[in-house]
Amino acid sequence: MDNTNTNPDRIPELDSETANQLLNNIFAECEVVPNAIPLETLESWGNYKKTEFRLGRVISYVVLVILVLLPLLFxxxxxxxxxxxxxxxxxxVYEIQVKTLLPVDGVSATIDGTPVSLEKVDSKNYMVAIPQNGTLLIKATAMNGQYSVKKYEVTHLDMDKPELIRSYTENGYIYIVVRDTYSGIDYEGISGTASDGNTVEPAVVDKENETITFKIPSQPVNIMIPDNSGNTLEILISPTE
Incomplete structure (x- = not known):
């Protein structure tokens, strides 16, 4: 009994000589000039073109990826x-947000050229507290080396001590008129220290007229008048004849 496994879907392979003869018979039947190129050559050329096509497709994909990623470099x-x-x-206090498709490589800030420390909230958000008026420069650098710089003007911070408008004496008292434009006078923080180290309190504090009254001392007294931002005006009052 013949146990040969026959598969009707399998196409039998032809040897080169039979394949060439079959091809020539087809050309002759169709009254076409017989093929002068050996079938082996045609098969080799087909395999070469197939490999070349695959290589060209790979190169096309690589070029496409480069064209897509190229803008990210800039x-x-x-x-x-x-x-x-x-x-x-x-x-x-400023909240800083850096928007970029790429990871952030670094963020820095300066106020009038002096570096200030940043508090990192997450990978693209930061906080910074500026203690003075001036020009704030914020620089952000992405992983591709590209960076941006943004400028902000910081204003309306009270950096000045209270201003002495005038002072005068009357009926055994000295009246001191002061003014602070931004944060205002910290009237609760006003104090005086005599030369012997004793504390001297104001006799009267008139907030409406911005006037502080002290009794004329018998020895020199150093008066401290702060504002609500911590700036302090120092005044020395002395005994009068």
């Missing part, structure tokens, strides 16, 4: 900073 981050404590005269 992509600059966007900086958005917003002051959160607009009513404060002590310092200016």
């Amino acid at each position: 992509f600059r981050p966007t900086i958005i900073a917003q002051r959160t404590n607009v009513d404060s005269t002590d310092n200016a």
Whole structure:
């Protein structure tokens, strides 16, 4: 009994000589000039073109990926900073957001050229507290080396001590008129220290007229008048004849 496994879907392979003869018979039957190129050559050329096509397709994919990624090499981050404590005269707190498709390599800030420390909230958000008026520069650098710089003007911070408007004496008292434009006078913090170290308190504090009254001392007294931002005006009052 013949146990040969026959598969009707399998196409039998032809040897080169039989294949060439079959091809020539087809050309002759169709009254076409017989093929002068050996079938082996045609098969080799077909295999070569197939490999070349695959290589060309791979190169096309690589070029396409490069064209898609190329703009990222020149992509600059966007900086958005917003002051959160607009009513404060002590310092200016800014929330900084860096928008970029790439990871952030670094963020820095300066105020009038002096570096200030940043608090990192997450990979693309930061906080900074500015203690003085001036020009705030924020620089953000992406992983591709591209960077952006944003400038902000910090204003309305109280950096000045209270201003002495005038002083005068009357009926055994000295009247001191002061003014602070931004944060205002810290009247509760006003104090005096005599030369012997004893504390001298104001006799009267008139907030409406911005006037502080002390009794004329028998020895020199150093008066400290602070504002609400911590700036302090020092005045020395002395005994009068």
